[in-house]
Amino acid sequence: MPATWAATSERQIIEQLVAEADAGRPVYDLADAANERGIAAALIGAEFLEEQKPARSQALYGVISLTANCRRWHPEILRLYQPEAFRIFHTPEGEATQRLLAKGLEWKAWPAALPEAVVRAAPVPTLDWLKKQAASPTPEREKLRKLLHPLGWWLRAYAERQAIADFQAALTALTTNPALTGDEATGLALLRALADAKAFQALDFVLQQFRASTPEMRAAAVESAGQMLGPQTREGSRERSLDAERERALPEFLRLAREETEVAVLGKVGTAAEVWLEEPQVGQAMLALFSRVPDAPTQRNILFAVAKTHWPQRAQIIQRGLEATGNGVLGVALEAVAAHPLRELAPATLAMLEAQKEAHPSLIDAAGALGDPRALPTLVRWLASERNIAIQLKLALALEKIPGEASDRALSELLNKSVEPMLVEQLCRIASRREIKGGTAILVSLAEDLTAPMPIRSQAVWALGRLQEKPARACLDRLGREPEKYFPTDGQILVPEVSEQARIFIPLARLRQGDASASAEIASRFESGTPATQYVCVLALAEIRHDHPVIASALGSGDFAVLLGGVRAAGAAAPGKYLARLRALRASPVVASLATSGLDTWRLPVALETAIQAAEQGSAKR
Amino acid sequence: MSASLLPRPWAVMLCAGGLAFVCVTAHAHESPIDHVERELDLSVKDDQLLLRYRLRYSERALLLQIHQMDGNADGELSASETAAFFTAHAAMLAALFTVQVEGRAVKFQPVGAMRPDARLGQTYEFSAPLGNLAAGRHPGSFLDGYSRIYPGAFRWRRPGEGSPRATRVEPLIPPEAARSSPQQHPAWLELKFEIVVPQ
Numbered sequence: 001m002p003a004t005w006a007a008t009s010e011r012q013i014i015e016q017l018v019a020e021a022d023a024g025r026p027v028y029d030l031a032d033a034a035n036e037r038g039i040a041a042a043l044i045g046a047e048f049l050e051e052q053k054p055a056r057s058q059a060l061y062g063v064i065s066l067t068a069n070c071r072r073w074h075p076e077i078l079r080l081y082q083p084e085a086f087r088i089f090h091t092p093e094g095e096a097t098q099r100l101l102a103k104g105l106e107w108k109a110w111p112a113a114l115p116e117a118v119v120r121a122a123p124v125p126t127l128d129w130l131k132k133q134a135a136s137p138t139p140e141r142e143k144l145r146k147l148l149h150p151l152g153w154w155l156r157a158y159a160e161r162q163a164i165a166d167f168q169a170a171l172t173a174l175t176t177n178p179a180l181t182g183d184e185a186t187g188l189a190l191l192r193a194l195a196d197a198k199a200f201q202a203l204d205f206v207l208q209q210f211r212a213s214t215p216e217m218r219a220a221a222v223e224s225a226g227q228m229l230g231p232q233t234r235e236g237s238r239e240r241s242l243d244a245e246r247e248r249a250l251p252e253f254l255r256l257a258r259e260e261t262e263v264a265v266l267g268k269v270g271t272a273a274e275v276w277l278e279e280p281q282v283g284q285a286m287l288a289l290f291s292r293v294p295d296a297p298t299q300r301n302i303l304f305a306v307a308k309t310h311w312p313q314r315a316q317i318i319q320r321g322l323e324a325t326g327n328g329v330l331g332v333a334l335e336a337v338a339a340h341p342l343r344e345l346a347p348a349t350l351a352m353l354e355a356q357k358e359a360h361p362s363l364i365d366a367a368g369a370l371g372d373p374r375a376l377p378t379l380v381r382w383l384a385s386e387r388n389i390a391i392q393l394k395l396a397l398a399l400e401k402i403p404g405e406a407s408d409r410a411l412s413e414l415l416n417k418s419v420e421p422m423l424v425e426q427l428c429r430i431a432s433r434r435e436i437k438g439g440t441a442i443l444v445s446l447a448e449d450l451t452a453p454m455p456i457r458s459q460a461v462w463a464l465g466r467l468q469e470k471p472a473r474a475c476l477d478r479l480g481r482e483p484e485k486y487f488p489t490d491g492q493i494l495v496p497e498v499s500e501q502a503r504i505f506i507p508l509a510r511l512r513q514g515d516a517s518a519s520a521e522i523a524s525r526f527e528s529g530t531p532a533t534q535y536v537c538v539l540a541l542a543e544i545r546h547d548h549p550v551i552a553s554a555l556g557s558g559d560f561a562v563l564l565g566g567v568r569a570a571g572a573a574a575p576g577k578y579l580a581r582l583r584a585l586r587a588s589p590v591v592a593s594l595a596t597s598g599l600d601t602w603r604l605p606v607a608l609e610t611a612i613q614a615a616e617q618g619s620a621k622r
Numbered sequence: 623m624s625a626s627l628l629p630r631p632w633a634v635m636l637c638a639g640g641l642a643f644v645c646v647t648a649h650a651h652e653s654p655i656d657h658v659e660r661e662l663d664l665s666v667k668d669d670q671l672l673l674r675y676r677l678r679y680s681e682r683a684l685l686l687q688i689h690q691m692d693g694n695a696d697g698e699l700s701a702s703e704t705a706a707f708f709t710a711h712a713a714m715l716a717a718l719f720t721v722q723v724e725g726r727a728v729k730f731q732p733v734g735a736m737r738p739d740a741r742l743g744q745t746y747e748f749s750a751p752l753g754n755l756a757a758g759r760h761p762g763s764f765l766d767g768y769s770r771i772y773p774g775a776f777r778w779r780r781p782g783e784g785s786p787r788a789t790r791v792e793p794l795i796p797p798e799a800a801r802s803s804p805q806q807h808p809a810w811l812e813l814k815f816e817i818v819v820p821q
Contacts (some may be wrong), residue, residue: 038740074679076688076699081738419630433633452630484794494770528770532655538707560682560688561654589697590689602654 005033013037014044014063021059031059035066039085040444042067042121046100051107060096064101068121072159074593088122089162105129110143116150123163123331126151127170134173139180145189152196158598168199174203187212188220198232200245207252215262222256222265225249226272236340263295270301274308283311290317296327305331315342322348341369353378368398376402378552382409392423400430403432405437413439421453428459432466432512440467444475448486454498456504457487462540465509473513480506480518488543500525500533508540511548519548526550533557538565544573555581564604569609579615582608657774664764664791665784666752666817671723671791673730673748673764674713676739684742688817708736712746716754718767721750723817728752735778752817759816761794776811789819 005013017030034041042329045060056225070082071089078086088094088101102122104114118126133139140158151167154160154202180186191209195549196200206228209221229246236521253276255256257269266289276282286302303321306314313333318340321333349366353375356363359382375398396414399407413428415436428446431439446452446460461479464472479486483506487499499520504525507518526537538554541547544563551573554566567585585591586608657678663674679687691699691707712732721728730748736746770778784790794814 036741040740067740074685075687076692076697077681077684077742079699080688080704081742158676449630494765494767497770537652558686560656560686563686564654565647582693588684588689588692588695590692594682595687597681599685600654601682 005036008033008529010034010037010041014041014048014060015041017045017059017063018048018056021056021241022053024055027062030064031066032065035068038082039070039088039121042084042101043084043097046097046103049103051104051109054109054111057104060106061111061117062580064121065113065117065560067119068101069159071120071123072157072161072598074161074590074597076590077519087372090120095124099123102126102129110146112530115143115147117149118154119151119154120159122500123160123166127163127166130170131173133180133561134170134177136177137179139177141180141183141186144174145186148189148193149507152193155198156196158596161593161596164197168197168201171197171199172202172205175202179549181205184214184217189218189219191220191224195220195227197231198228200228200242203228204243204248207249210252210256215264216230218256218260218262219268222253222268222272226268226275229272229275229467235441246279250276250281254281254285257282257289257348258594263293263298263538266293266295266298267301270298270305273302273365274305277309278289278311280312283309283313283317287313287317287320288309289451290320296324296329299329300327303329303336307332307336314340315344318342318345319348322352331362334366335367336364338369341366341371346370346372346374350374358382359388359395361391361394362604364391364394364398368394368401371403373402373404373406376404376406376410380406383410383489384416389420389422392420393426396423396426396430399435401412408435408437411436412442415439415442421456425453425456425459428456432459432463435466440464440469440471443467444471447475447479448487450486454487454496454502458498458502461502461505461509462512465512468513476510476513480521497530497532500529501536504529504533504537505540508537512544515562522548523550531557531562534559535561535565538562542569545572547574551578552581555585557606560604566600567611569606571607571614575611575615576618579612579619582612582615586612624718651706656680656686656772657773658683658769659774660766660769660776660777660811662776663779664781664813664815666789666791669752669754670749671730671762671817673719674745675748676743676745678722678743679743681742705735705813708744712748715746715768716748718771719748720765720767721762723752723755723762733801754798755789755817756817757784757819757821759818762791762815762817764811764813769811773810778813781815787820789817792816792818802803 007379013033014029014165017027017034020027020030033046036546042064045063049057049060051057068085070078070085073081075090078089084550087267088097098121102118103124104110105118105122118129130144130147133144142356155164155167171190173431174180174190175194175428180190191206192200194206201227202605206221209217210225212218212221229242232242253269253272256265257273260266260269270286273282273286275528286305290302299321303315306317314336319338321329321336322345324330334349337349349363349370350372353363353367358622364379364382378397379402380396383392385397386392386395396411399411399414411427411430415431416423418424418427424446427436428443430436431443443460443463443562447457447464449457461476464476482622483503487502489495489499504522507521507525510518510523522537526534529537534550534554534557538551551566551569554562555578555599557563557566563585567582570582575582586605591604591608594601658680659678661676664674665672665674687707688699691703693703711734716732718729719730721730728750730750733747733749739745778793782790783791792815794816
């Protein structure tokens with residue numbers, strides 16, 4: 001907070017903001033200062049809201065909107081950091097305060113900032129207002145459209161923690177009012193909001209709009225259906241599969257795919273198709289649509305969908321994409337090959353590879369995924385002449401996936417010669433995943449090269465752990481005897497994290513070679529390590545599926561990354577052993593709320609679910 | 623030794639600061655490692671070096687803290703659960719601070735309870751006895767071991783501020799120049815200062 005406002009009370013800030021707004025002057029700094037004070041500033045602002053003072057009310061609703069963004073936080077975070085907000089949003093007494101904040105809803109003209117402010121600050125009166133519109137023979141359509149826009153943003157960002165089902169129900173109720181649905185602009189806004197809310201309860205209304213007279217409505221309807229029938233959370237909820245709803249929507253979707261002629265609608269059809277992941281009828285419909293409509297956006301969308309689905313017709317669709325020319329269809333088709341490297345797609349992909357003079361990123365990925373040794377000469381030729389590091393990395397990853405001595409030689413040569421740190425690090429990673437004949441001496445040299453970047457040396461050490469040859473063991477012995485000499489701290493009081501990580505890779509690599517005596521050192525280095533080091537450690541254990549006591553420590557960590565790594569390691573190494581811990585984590589209300597929070601969870605809920613399933617399947621087999 | 627095993631010209635590449643940290647996490651998007659922003663105030667009062675230290679965690683990190691605090695796993699925090707957590711947290715922070723004045727180690731102790739604020743900040747206060755410092759300039763240093771565990775941007779609020787007649791803490795060199803090694807993470811909090819005691 002700027003020092004100028006530090007000693008000023010919320011009331012003084014708001015009073016000054018009101019004075020400035022009434023005088024027609026800008027209030028940005030004051031709004032920022034109010035935002036620093038949280039919802040307490042909004043509550044004072046509500047006292048000054050006046051229908052007859054539009055500039056002031058606009059400024060105050062701006063403050064309410066800013067400060068009430070905190071409603072997206074977990075209730076316990078609110079309880080600790082903004083207890084007043086907790087009272088407003090999470091206790092019955094808060095409803096009266098919400099009504100004060102939302103009093104402008106009843107005004108004849110709304111300040112522009114009001115819709116977003118009430119969505120964030122006042123869910124109860126906002127829901128009431130929506131219900132009123134649903135029941136009214138003369139609803140306020142323009143205001144409704146203004147409200148649906150920020151409501152859609154709020155819901156799409158998974159910011160609604162409390163009233164998602166209530167908003168879904170209120171939006172569904174709106175679809176029953178012909179005074180709203182009969183108006184195209186309002187109908188379009190409603191379809192978008194239904195999609196943002198994933199309000200599958202309104203599916204029947206949406207399906208009716210598949211037969212709307214205008215292409216805009218049909219396009220919005222099919223887009224809406226695709227979103228509401230897709231995953232209900234950012235992570236992909238496993239709680240509600242929506243199979244019944246998808247089955248109900250299927251006939252109308254297939255009819256539209258067959259009969260529609262407007263490309264604006266067909267493009268959306270291509271995207272929505274991906275919600276029927278396994279449905280052969282949808283695959284067949286998309287194959288027919290791809291052949292019938294030479295529209296590039298439609299074809300691209302179908303190919304994007306193909307990459308995510310398992311339709312039996314996927315190879316035929318991709319094949320047609322590979323025959324396309326221009327407008328990016330071919331590029332998406334190659335991405336689909338990378339997602340589904342089916343043998344029947346190899347001839348066309350390889351022919352293209354041979355004909356292509358310069359390196360092509362999607363073609364490299366596709367060739368790598370196919371893993372066909374016939375791709376090697378071109379990939380190696382490209383590698384020799386390529387200067388772009390991103391392309392070089394792609395080429396190295398493609399070579400990794402192609403088995404055989406020729407790719408071995410190419411990788412070994414590259415590891416030998418390259419001076420580009422990112423590429424060498426990637427090559428060391430590859431060496432830790434697959435054998436590179438003739439690579440041992442280079443890995444030893446890199447691991448012991450005090451001038452080499454530390455991440456490269458860490459990866460070289462880890463790759464040596466994969467090897468049983470004497471030079472690899474001898475190198476790890478040397479490093480293990482004097483880790484401080486090989487990975488020094490430059491005289492710093494605190495050990496640099498990169499050195500710490502390199503040091504923990506030494507016992508990890510020895511464990512990987514089968515040396516159980518390294519276990520104690522792993523435990524002690526894990527104990528004293530930073531969260532980043534602990535994360536790297538448990539991921540390494542996950543990679544080699546090796547159980548170790550530090551996995552249990554990681555499962556009890558208060559650090560997100562370490563907990564995530566612990567779950568992955570437990571799932572990979574010994575899911576049955578950790579089943580009770582994993583179930584307890586899943587049942588924890590706080591961890592469960594992560595899945596619906598909209599925060600970047602790095603798919604922790606999915607990792608948890610996968611680990612638990614692995615454990616349960618394991619015990620069922622026994 | 624084959625030509626390929628000769629040392630490579632890495633030095634040229636090492637200038638790419640921050641590469642190391644990015645590489646180890648090996649992901650194409652935002653890191654799972656939570657960073658923590660911090661602000662601090664250093665002052666002297668009644669022969670005590672005072673530190674006001676504000677930490678701002680990410681929402682995700684705060685959720686994990688709540689998960690830690692929630693001893694009975696009911697999803698709701700009691701006053702005793704939060705008090706126990708923040709008391710232990712303050713003690714842990716104090717233990718990770720390394721402070722020297724005139725080459726002599728001084729030890730910070732937590733003072734009072736953590737104060738939360740509306741922007742998800744946690745403010746802790748610490749004090750350390752300085753003894754009776756004579757008039758003049760007394761060099762000191764502050765190294766925050768917690769910033770090694772959770773790096774992040776930091777700001778020294780109002781460095782050197784105060785009346786010329788009052789004892790104050792002035793930065794000796796800019797914080798970014800206080801790092802002891804170029805390999806050090808740029809977000810580690812390390813300060814060199816002088817306590818200025820007026821005549």
